[in-house]
Amino acid sequence: MPRRIVIGIRGVGHRVVDSIWRLGYASRFFLLILLKSGTSLRRFGLITREIYFTGVLSLIIILVSGLFVGMVLGLQGYETLQRYGAESAVGTMVALSLLRELGPVVAALLFASRAGSAITAEIGLMKATEQLAAMEMMAVDPVARVVAPRFWAGVISMPFLAALFSAVGVFGGYLVAVVLIGVDEGSFWSQMQDAVDFRYDVVNGIIKTCVFGVAVTAIAVFEGYDASPTAEGVSGATTRTVVTSSLAILGLDFILTSLMFRGMS
């Protein structure tokens, strides 16, 4: 067999083994976070502080994006539905799209870009500037003191951000469909109220946001903690957080959707 092919096959094998090893390492790290969450949960102030940085500071991008997504949905929904004389169902369309899919997915993608990347960069820089090593030398576990509070802050913030995204999105749809175009306000709200089922639509949406919150934040803290302690290492880790989180969100969304909404009329 030509030498080049052997080298190629060896390279692929090496990458596969590396990826599996890294996945195992990430899983062990995730378990470690859960095991060492006691300190953060006892000292909830540590988590509250991080909720401000990951959750509250993400509000602007979430609210503005939610408003525009809702407005676009209202406009597109009206354009399509009015062909069949069903423009009064635009509220239903906006609400279901947001609650089931767009709210959780788009909010999670924005959260990964805004907060996930910030978490990775912060932890990565703490590592590069020896802050984590200093903490270890002070007999303080960085996983318990730095990683776990950020993880739980992300997990707690995500459902609230997605809920706000959907709420503002519905308001954006209302602005376009009712205020601008003139769809009947009563039909808009009453049809939405009839069509949206709390168990299937709202609860399933919340479950999705929780899963996305865990996935995005776990990826973000792992990439930060595992980053090479150099400028290049931190920038690479930040990029990996956004790319991996986005792919994880879309993949998980497909799996969750197929489990939650399969066979629904």
Next chain:
Amino acid sequence: MTPEVLIEIKNLNFSYGERSVLKGLDMTMSRGKVIAVMGGSGSGKTTLLRLIGGSVRPSSGYVKVAGKLVHELKRDELFRMRRKMSMLFQFGALFTDLTVFDNVAFQMREHTDLPESMIRDLVLMKLQAVGLRGAHNLMPAQLSGGMARRVALARSIALDPLLIMYDEPFTGLDPISLTVIGNLIRRLTDALGMTSIVVTHDVQESLKIVDYVYFIADGVIAAHGTPAEVRGSVAPFVHQFVHGEEDGPVSFHYPADSYASDLELENGFA
């Protein structure tokens, strides 16, 4: 009377993969002394501190701190031991999201149940010792390199440790800050009765404040002695290092093929 030994290092070997960094070191460090560990870049000085602190395990041999084998300690025992030791990192490693005050208070809040009023008094006393009480509200980004190193020093003495390890404390400091940090190390060691290990390249400044010096070259102890012995040494390595000479046993050039062959001049000029 012989002073009590705090750190005992015996036949210590350490490798990063295939690369051997430390080869059979033997050292003893007594309580209440300032000990300098000197050597060129990459000679394994910082690795030695990491071995003493238990961040890495030796390939063979051992480090004993206060009679305990560091590499045999379980994680909680190691953390208990670390509460009695401190490390000053090269650039301070201050927590950038905390103020100067909170940086110094960090360990007190993590490891003690002291009331906040007492923590406040203790923090201000530590900051007073390094001359930065007035800077307690500043963020680390607002400090100069020398000030950051002094805050880190205040943080490292927060719980009155038995041992402080200083990793290149003089690097990148102006002459005034350099003298201030040097004097602080000496004064704090004497006042608190602790042991200080100073890893440094700065021969002149460290010889003024230390009690004993170890020179490490190529992973082994090339020489050791008191500052007076070091200054008077005629050993080629010590002489070259202390006087900063280019010629001597330590080569300026990284190992390479012959210069002539790299410039393709081996066959003479055409």
